[in-house]
Amino acid sequence: MSPRPLPRVVVVGTSAGGVTALGQLLAALPADLPVPVLIVLHLPRDRPSRIAGLLDPGCSLPVLEAEDKQPLRRGTVIFAPPDYHLLVEDERTLALSCDAPVVFSRPAIDPLFESAAAVFGADVLAILLTGASQDGSEGIAAVRAAGGLAWLQCPEEAEASTMPAAALQHAGADAVLPLEQLCQRLKEMFS
Amino acid sequence: MNESALFDLELKVLLEAVYQRYHYDFRDYAVSSLRRRMRQAMQRFECERLTDLQHRLLHEPEVFAQAMQFFTVQVSEMFRDPGYFRVLREQAVPVLRTYPSIKLWVAGCSTGEEVWSLAILLQEEGLLDRAIVYATDINPTALAAAEAGAFAIDRLAQFSRNYLQAGGTGSLSDYYTTAYNGAVFDRRLRRNIVFADHSLATDTVFSEVHLVSCRNVLIYFNRELQDRAVGLFRDSLVHRGFLGLGSKESLQFGEHHAAFETCSREQRLYRKAA
Numbered sequence: 366m367s368p369r370p371l372p373r374v375v376v377v378g379t380s381a382g383g384v385t386a387l388g389q390l391l392a393a394l395p396a397d398l399p400v401p402v403l404i405v406l407h408l409p410r411d412r413p414s415r416i417a418g419l420l421d422p423g424c425s426l427p428v429l430e431a432e433d434k435q436p437l438r439r440g441t442v443i444f445a446p447p448d449y450h451l452l453v454e455d456e457r458t459l460a461l462s463c464d465a466p467v468v469f470s471r472p473a474i475d476p477l478f479e480s481a482a483a484v485f486g487a488d489v490l491a492i493l494l495t496g497a498s499q500d501g502s503e504g505i506a507a508v509r510a511a512g513g514l515a516w517l518q519c520p521e522e523a524e525a526s527t528m529p530a531a532a533l534q535h536a537g538a539d540a541v542l543p544l545e546q547l548c549q550r551l552k553e554m555f556s
Numbered sequence: 557m558n559e560s561a562l563f564d565l566e567l568k569v570l571l572e573a574v575y576q577r578y579h580y581d582f583r584d585y586a587v588s589s590l591r592r593r594m595r596q597a598m599q600r601f602e603c604e605r606l607t608d609l610q611h612r613l614l615h616e617p618e619v620f621a622q623a624m625q626f627f628t629v630q631v632s633e634m635f636r637d638p639g640y641f642r643v644l645r646e647q648a649v650p651v652l653r654t655y656p657s658i659k660l661w662v663a664g665c666s667t668g669e670e671v672w673s674l675a676i677l678l679q680e681e682g683l684l685d686r687a688i689v690y691a692t693d694i695n696p697t698a699l700a701a702a703e704a705g706a707f708a709i710d711r712l713a714q715f716s717r718n719y720l721q722a723g724g725t726g727s728l729s730d731y732y733t734t735a736y737n738g739a740v741f742d743r744r745l746r747r748n749i750v751f752a753d754h755s756l757a758t759d760t761v762f763s764e765v766h767l768v769s770c771r772n773v774l775i776y777f778n779r780e781l782q783d784r785a786v787g788l789f790r791d792s793l794v795h796r797g798f799l800g801l802g803s804k805e806s807l808q809f810g811e812h813h814a815a816f817e818t819c820s821r822e823q824r825l826y827r828k829a830a
Contacts, residue, residue: 431804434775434809434810435806446803449775449804452588454778455587458779461775461804462589462629463629463772464631476588480588480591483560483591486560
């Protein structure tokens with residue numbers, strides 16, 4: 366059997382406790398990462414987010430907030446803006462939408478993961494971290510159904526266990542790891 | 557062919573069928589969000605497959621009418637993104653004031669929140685009497701709601717906060733009366749608003765305008781259709797006319813970016829280049 370090809374996109378979802386966890390994850394990304402990283406962190410809808418600017422200094426890749434129809438580029442980290450869902454439109458383009466909140470959240474994780482699975486099929490690595498919501502479970506299911514990889518932060522270790530635990534129960538996973546090991550495995554995958 | 561590719565094929569065929577049957581053209585809508593909304597429509601109309609939904613849409617016009625809410629998206633607030641309206645007041649109004657009469661176009665006005673906001677702004681700036689506001693959308697139900705100018709009472713607190721942050725000079729309650737759990741906006745604001753059916757996908761320029769406000773509409777279009785719409789705006793605008801977009805929409809990825817210069821990057825207000 367030939368080795369599994371590398372993912373062509375990494376999608377990440379997180380909520381409560383996510384800022385700290387993302388700081389750790391983004392610090393682990395190599396400067397020559399050959400894929401884009403798209404992130405949904407649940408955010409309050411009614412004010413601008415400073416998350417991209419906050420995490421940019423600790424990451425060797427540029428960290429940006431998404432704009433509609435922005436080109437999808439390797440080696441960039443893109444956050445969903447407050448009050449918009451972030452979606453993969455095609456292999457080269459992102460899209461935003463104001464469609465209804467999912468599990469009370471906009472941005473939400475499910476739409477990002479599902480759209481990545483629809484465009485990139487098996488070539489998706491989805492990572493679901495700490496969070497106190499059920500969002501992400503459907504997305505993880507969609508990624509796995511398309512043959513992509515799903516990694517979950519170990520619920521026992523996560524600051525808020527609900528989100529990875531719900532996804533694990535709903536859709537299973539290809540790996541369930543403490544954050545540090547998850548970061549390590551990510552580094553190894555692309556080195 | 558896997559499930560996901562089959563779904564996309566069914567979607568393509570459905571959009572073509574809807575176009576030929578009803579002349580609504582969603583073929584160049586952004587597929588990433590349309591997929592989700594079509595899945596919701598399948599649930600709503602109890603269809604197992606997209607092909608089943610297509611069957612119902614083609615054979616039951618009333619189902620198509622109800623399904624419009626899944627093809628288009630109605631999400632807005634009055635004075636949504638208050639900073640945008642503040643920039644309109646500070647940067648566009650002084651220029652608009654120099655014309656003896658002005659025309660403004662709210663493209664994709666949906667249920668009208670932004671139209672009524674703009675009318676209030678123009679009223680407070682003493683410009684409403686010499687303005688014509690075109691409020692257009694493709695969704696007849698949304699357009700009727702926009703024209704009625706009635707909004708649920710529980711939304712008014714947010715609208716009022718936005719209004720004040722947007723630089724409103726009075727109180728939002730000066731402009732509406734409440735009845736039956738709803739707030740109805742003053743018909744006098746409506747006197748110079750023209751509500752009309754217009755499609756950014758299939759219709760053309762209908763007037764020369766001084767300002768186009770088209771916010772969170774282009775995000776539902778793919779890049780080709782965005783280019784068509786922005787081209788229409790460029791061709792509709794007077795020399796040095798204004799274009800306002802949604803807070804995460806940008807001209808920089810489209811083919812007409814050189815036709816506009818930026819007034820406020822933060823609030824996405826542009827001006828037709830000389």
